Amino acid sequence: MNIIHAANELKPAGRKVCLAIGFFDGVHLGHQQIIRQTIADAHQHDATALVLTFDRHPNAVVAPNHVPPLIYSLPQKLRAIEALGVDTLLLIHFDEKFSRQTGEEFIRSLAQDVGQIQSLCVGADFVFGHHRSGNITLLTKLGRGIGFTVHGLAAVSLDGRIVSSTRIRELILAGDLDAAGQMLGRPYTISGRVVKGERLGQQLGFPTANLDTLGLALPPNGVYAGIANIRGHSHRAAINVGYRPTVASGTQPARVEAHLLNFNRELYGEELELEIGEKLRQEKKFASIAELREQIAHDIAAVASKA
Numbered sequence: 001m002n003i004i005h006a007a008n009e010l011k012p013a014g015r016k017v018c019l020a021i022g023f024f025d026g027v028h029l030g031h032q033q034i035i036r037q038t039i040a041d042a043h044q045h046d047a048t049a050l051v052l053t054f055d056r057h058p059n060a061v062v063a064p065n066h067v068p069p070l071i072y073s074l075p076q077k078l079r080a081i082e083a084l085g086v087d088t089l090l091l092i093h094f095d096e097k098f099s100r101q102t103g104e105e106f107i108r109s110l111a112q113d114v115g116q117i118q119s120l121c122v123g124a125d126f127v128f129g130h131h132r133s134g135n136i137t138l139l140t141k142l143g144r145g146i147g148f149t150v151h152g153l154a155a156v157s158l159d160g161r162i163v164s165s166t167r168i169r170e171l172i173l174a175g176d177l178d179a180a181g182q183m184l185g186r187p188y189t190i191s192g193r194v195v196k197g198e199r200l201g202q203q204l205g206f207p208t209a210n211l212d213t214l215g216l217a218l219p220p221n222g223v224y225a226g227i228a229n230i231r232g233h234s235h236r237a238a239i240n241v242g243y244r245p246t247v248a249s250g251t252q253p254a255r256v257e258a259h260l261l262n263f264n265r266e267l268y269g270e271e272l273e274l275e276i277g278e279k280l281r282q283e284k285k286f287a288s289i290a291e292l293r294e295q296i297a298h299d300i301a302a303v304a305s306k307a
Contacts, residue, residue, distance in 0.1 A: 001082040007113035016047040016118035025165045026071035027080035030156040041119045049087045054094040069217035076191035103134020117148040124152040175220040191273040208257040221283045225303045227275040235260040238303045245285035
């Protein structure tokens with residue numbers, strides 16, 4: 001998948017463009033329907049399938065006190081979109097200047113820069129532009145004038161529930177990761193860059209990879225069995241989500257760290273994806289480092305036994 005950062009970088013070489021627009025947090029079943037419709041349109045019209053998304057949640061700029069915890073990190077979201085077979089992704093830097101565009105200004109500028117738009121696909125409740133001035137009605141009106149068709153796709157339902165990023169966040173926070181995975185259309189995972197910690201795990205004999213999960217929705221605190229995916233390979237892992245009460249104060253944000261079984265290479269700076277499986281136990285404060293070490297050994301043995 002080709003990633004561009006400005007619409008005029010597309011260079012469609014005379015081909016029409018079929019476009020999907022959205023933030024697409026989680027790239028869940030509803031998002032997949034939008035993107036697949038765009039790809040189908042592109043195949044039908046021998047056009048380029050283009051997905052437009054943003055590098056941060058719009059609320060980070062327009063309502064910074066109301067930014068929801070995200071389901072996916074940006075690299076994780078881009079991988080999920082690429083897996084659907086998209087030709088090109090336009091990753092817009094969402095800043096204050098961009099946020100001041102009206103819905104109509106945004107679409108007219110986009111149409112001018114990308115070339116001829118054949119179709120535009122969004123969710124039926126999609127709103128955009130300064131003061132949320134754009135919606136399906138505006139898109140349909142502009143489409144008649146500019147010459148593109150509009151697909152406003154209704155939300156997907158699963159077991160009688162609407163699939164939405166908001167609902168998936170609620171499921172993650174509640175620990176219902178199987179239901180979250182069903183709505184995502186793939187197992188729920190946490191993904192983040194590996195950052196340096198205090199190396200306490202190394203001192204205890206169980207080195208861990210600490211993930212940068214700032215801004216992400218996290219499951220309830222505890223110790224989980226799981227799978228760590230790195231460099232195209234999978235490793236069983238003991239995963240801790242929480243505050244590490246035995247060795248740290250509760251004033252720190254929750255952390256995610258994983259001990260990869262039979263793995264001893266440095267991972268600093270790399271993107272690590274963790275598939276969260278069975279919860280082994282609650283996080284707790286131990287009376288001593290020795291008790292903590294003993295419990296970690298039991299946790300790792302429990303993960304190993306699930307092979």
